[in-house]
Amino acid sequence: MWSVQRLYKRNSLDNEDFVESMVEFVKQPTLESAKHEEAISQLGLMPPMPLPDEMLKKIAAYILEEQFPPPCEHWRIAAQRADQKGDKEHAMKDRRQLKRFCNE
Ligand code: HEM
Structure with a gap:
């Protein structure tokens, strides 16, 4: 999550863009939209999370704000x-x- 947060922060325009692009990815993960190349090559693409948008937005906002320890x-x-x-x-x-x- 530390690396995911960093990659998304680096690749998004602002907080809203961070949350929106993460929600889009998680609903329908694709190799083209994935940012964490190393994780993909080691673990493969994650499964889609068919949760309501409002719930995914809250999870993405948490990933934006939390201070994760570095790995x-x-x-x-x-x-x-x-x-x-x-x-x-x-x-x-x-x-x-x-x-x-x-x-x-
Ligand atoms: C609501 C729940 C979840 C959220 C918000 C979430 C979010 C994310 C995000 C943002 C990434 C980084 C993708 C990238 O840009 O490369 C990621 C990667 C990953 N996630 Fe999830 N995830 C969730 C649930 C899960 C579950 C249930 C699994 C396993 C069954 C999983 C397995 C993985 C794996 C293996 C990766 C690394 C490979 C990849 O990027 O697809 N995730 N996740």
């Missing part, structure tokens, strides 16, 4: 795995995030 443990494990696989670029990217957001 430090995820980066630690991912950096180690990338090292093991010899994927230097990925390992460096995750260590940069650890340094920037987790004081490591």
